[in-house]
Amino acid sequence: MFDTVAIVGATGAVGQIIIELLEERNFEAKKFRFLASARSAGKTISFKGEEIVVEELTKDAFAGTDLVIASTPDDIAAEYLPSAIEAGAKVIDESGYWRMNDDVALVIPEINPQDALNAQGIISSPNCSTTQMVVAMKPLHDISPIRRVIVSTYQATSGAGVQGDEDLVQGSKARLENRDYEYKVFQHPIAFNAIPQIGSEKYEGYTSEEMKMVYETRKILGDDSIQINPTCVRIPVWNCHSESITVETESPISPDQAREAFAAFPGIQVLDNLSESVYPMPSNCDGSNDVFVGRIRKDISHPNGLSFWCVSDNLRKGAATNAVQIAELLAEQ
Template sequence: MPHDLTVAVVGATGAVGREMLKILEEREFPATKVRALASSRSAGSSLPFQNGELIVEELTEASFADIDLALFSAGGETSKKFAPIAAKAGCTVVDNSSAWRMDPEIPLVVPEVNPEALKTHKGIIANPNCSTIQMVVALKPLHDAARIKRVVVSTYQAVSGSGNKAIEELRKQVTQLFNMQEPEAKVYPHRIAFNCLPHLDAFLDNEYTKEEMKMVDETKKIMGDDSIRVTATTVRVPVFYGHSESINIETDLKLTSREARALLSQAPGVKVLDNPAENIYPMPINAAGEDETFVGRIREDESIDNGLNVWVVADNIRKGAALNTVQIAEVLIRENLLLS
């Protein structure tokens, strides 16, 4: 670790950027100085940090001269433009957008799953999609024990995954409906309050959405196994925080539900909540504000020889975005892998 470590959060005023600052503070991240960078319209505003506040600075091409490590959460176009500029200046970038995830030269990392991939970085590291992160945290111990052949996943994703405007839209629509008013839909193509939308991101030529194909492609890259077959259906649900996933897994070797439960109970970053007789299973209200990936409803799939069903829930803003980014940064520092 550098003697003096300057860390910047790029996109600091957004939902994930604010959470990054909060997590840096909570985990006592070993930074000498933390800076908040954002667009010109946010420059000059302030954000709470530790016992004071950070004044937001405008992001420019000259911003990275004195920065050792930058945590990006400012959207794909910003990342495409500024991440290479930062890396060229000697600043290591951990990027939360989708811009670099499938670039073969750039590691896509979940610290509980493939931290060794960080050794190959050349200045930019990609943070995976929120729904992929929590899934692979749960898949990894099962894959190591029995080799996963196929995954069928259906997601139930919170509106916070679309940012602050979506959170506000759900709040507003609920209020409008209770007041017998026609709800306005601006963020999503249809009303989200008391509804489910099987539509996350744009539809592609293969009739899947971008979100669904992210889960397919990213899972193979993170797990380091192109032979794993993955299919996904992603759904937006009227929940503020916490993505839920129903995952059906087919393995080469037989795993009983008891064996799977034992493996998951020992897995890093996983918390098993699995006692249906007592109505104990993961829910978004358990996960909101928490760091762990919660797993429950662990049971054998009776329709195939080597199959399991699991239910996985995590806070999409924390583990699905900000926390995973900070955890990557912690590994970079611990293993002395920063550029500068």
């Protein structure tokens, strides 16, 4: 058990779910501290029947803390988390800043728990679009190695944090009322639209969000030879990312084999009955900690191809749930 646990970014979209999960899963510690920016310092958050006052994040804030779970923008993670390591804390980070650093473990507990247990420094939780895809890939990869993935994402506005949701709600209202609205986080109106850019231009016409799916998948599965071609799209859905995934494996995997392997894998639920219109959607996956798959079918364009649809709550398994599962692993250790 940890003595003192600090949640950094406690007021954010991910931070709020981390706090909810720590309470719901009865994560034990003598003391919990909630930190955020100076804007939030002094606010209170209810937790296990207590009102905890939010503290301002500073480099000195980590003294006496033995576990930090952080979900802040990248630049804040870059600036402050080394101080937490220096103060002797175990650190789990949701941001994208540290993930690909050689000294940092990138962990999905169902896949590479040992990397968290062996970690000497920061433990990163992968990007939300990566996590659900890799969880779904793993049971197939175990049957026959995946050689290539073509994936298109349909990503919710909550993936852009509290302000992303605000843009969806206020932008939609303004559009229905024929008013202008100045978007804060999206480059184009998200209301009644689809934006084929998440992140900045990164490599050969692919965005930073797309390249995260390439690099992070290879790191988590420990296989740099997997070829991945992602297209990431923001859509006007409040929560839960959806992904259309086609994998090419070394030898063919039938839809029935895949269905069975998905169902047996921890944290995956299969919703797959096209004739009854049963499949995962943001509306039936929101609020769950699992990864959902459906529309499982043969890729009719390739003998070793398999296609499926994958939905998961980006704030939960894509972020908060994964981090809390890592914290639980460390606590057991």
